[in-house]
Amino acid sequence: MLLKPAAHHAGMAPSDWIVRWSHLVPAGSAVLDVACGSGRHMRWFAEQGHRVTGVDRSDEALGAARTFGGTLQADIEEGPWPFEGQHFDAVVVTNYLWRARLPGIVAAVAPGGVLLYETFAAGNETVGKPSRADFLLQPGELLAASAGLRVVAYEDGYLDAPARFVQRIAAVRPPARSENPPGHRPLLRPPSSQ
Template identity: 65%
Template sequence: MSVPGHESLEASPWVRRWSQLVPAGARVLDVACGGGRHVRWFAQRGCRVTGVDRDAAALAPLSAMAQTLVADIENGPWPFDGQRFDAVVVTNYLWRALLPTLVASVADNGVLIYETFAEGNATVGRPVNPDFLLRPGELLQAVHGLRVVAYEDGFLAAPERFVQRIVAVRESPAGASPRRYPL
């Protein structure tokens, strides 16, 4: 059985919905981007996209539209140390030790768009390893310091899977005009 979303070249509905918060020209980091469905999505919208993954073959076709970087982000150093992005996008990927780094990589006025598997998924498909399934409320805890714009934790019917997904922004320093987050 395949992992839902990994075989598709179409951007996740969650990412498509919230990409309105990412303006053209924004610097976007797609973490563990695989075949690059979100690299393509944001590049087509005029963003400056960086896709990082450990699979060089998957990244090769993306190099014409985005910056790509082959890196083992689980075992090696974080290749973007000190850099911040206007958007950080993560789907179908969880490495808990990296969560604080991902949150820290969101620039002022930037957005984190995250969607991955949650507890319960073992009852309907892969992944089944609890190391790769978010515990209840885990994403909410991970984005401490960011403003949560949207959050869901539950079951999706097509394809069947349990997910947590969040959109959180790092608001600009105090005194700036409030940003509107259309639903």
């Protein structure tokens, strides 16, 4: 279920989690924003000099997102995964969960690429919507879905303002050649980028 109506996210600032870990994405990278809505994260990455692509089922939402990069209208819940066999230097997902697509989303992360994912988790039913278990990650579920990636940061818990329970991860796929040392992925944004 898509949880990002265009009117709700139009003009919204990017997620703090995405901003915090976006320094892991190498300059000029290809970024895929899954269930992009009106493109708040597409805008953030485009402003950082990245090539961005967004996918969403709402043509209305994509109308705004088109100003930030390439877009694709597709129902990724009822239709096929439109990026089969394609890889991106970063894959970004916020406020969206469709379990059947988790393997395709993770597979779209290129060798050396980054997955930045944040969505609602179990417990959210006590503070608001979404409240159905179908749309709430269970404890450790995002970690399990990201198996094979190197986890740089992970959180599972309660946030205020607005009150919500979330799981979020920043994870890196190892480089293609195992003889290469793992990339240096700083936990803090370099001072010149702040």
